[in-house]
Amino acid sequence: MKLIKLDAIDSTNDFLKSLASKDELDNFTVVTAENQTKGKGQMGAIWQSESGKNLIMSVLVKDFLFDTEHFFNLSVIVSLSVIDALKTLNIPDLCIKWPNDIMSYNKKVGGILIENTIKSDGRIVSVVGIGLNVNQTNFENLPHASSLAVICKTEFDKNALVLLIIEKIQQKIKFWETNSADLWKVYFNSLFKKGVPMPFKNPSGQNFMGIIQGVSPIGQIQILLEDDSVSEFEIKEIQMLY
Structure with a gap:
């Protein structure tokens, strides 16, 4: 594993994509x-991080995805890998808020952004961005955010966490070859608020009640609605209110 450490950059994902x-x-x-000056979240959202306090990393993943219909498989692997890494540090009550926010209790402690590039020869190269709130303790005006340090009342070694996450990703990619259904099941069971009646909001600002049932093979969230129908939603087509 080649590790490139930077002091400050606009975006580790952009830097790694350029290198690749x-x-x-x-x-x-x-x-x-x-420090990352232009950190990105899903669909162009801004990822803010206090300099030197948190884990900001991007990893290149090749030779795993082979067609566009299975892009979400990598999200399953990476989010479960981060969860497993945090479990070894005894971070409590971990789950995944669809599609790939990392939660402890009801607080977001991390996020994942995967950007895929299709090469001229058809190969798919993925850059996986992972941001984890590790030792930051000030989350003013961020009521849904927290960090490992706040939750566990101790500081953590960011460098050791990088190695642990990569180890878990490599293990799960290997495991996926023969056990993809098992990992999908673990992902379903790790979903934040799965099976619980929750309020949601659509892009028009309308609120409605629904129950998360699971996630489709292409990464759409499946929600049981009040009329007993199940609808699938893309990212940004729905917002959970919690």
Whole structure:
């Protein structure tokens, strides 16, 4: 595993994508940064992080995805890998808020952004961005956010966490070859508020009640509605109110 450590960068994902476009990088090449000025979340959302306090990393994943219909498989692997890594640190009550926010109790402690590039020869190269709130303790005006340090009342070694997460990703990619159904099941069972009646909001601002049933193979969330029908929603087509 090649590890590139940066002090500050606009985006570790953008940096790694640029490197990958110019050079044949090793699989699982990792870029970390102490500070990221233009961190990105899902659908262009901004990821804010206090300098030096948190884990900001991007990892190159090749030779796993082979068609666009299975992009979400990598989200399943990475989110479960992060959960497993945090479990080894005894972080309590971990779950995944669809599609790939990492939660402890009802607080978001991390997020994942995967960007896929299809090469001219048809190969798919993925850059997996992972942001974890590790030692930051100030979350003013962020009522749904927290960190490992706040939850466990101790500081954590960010560098050790990088190695642990990569180890888990590599293990799960290997495991996926023969046990993908088992990992999907674990992902379903790890979903935040699965099976619980919850309020949601659509892009028009209308609120409605629903119960999360699962996630489709292409990554759409499946929600049981009040009329007993099940609808599937893309990212940003629905917002959970909690």
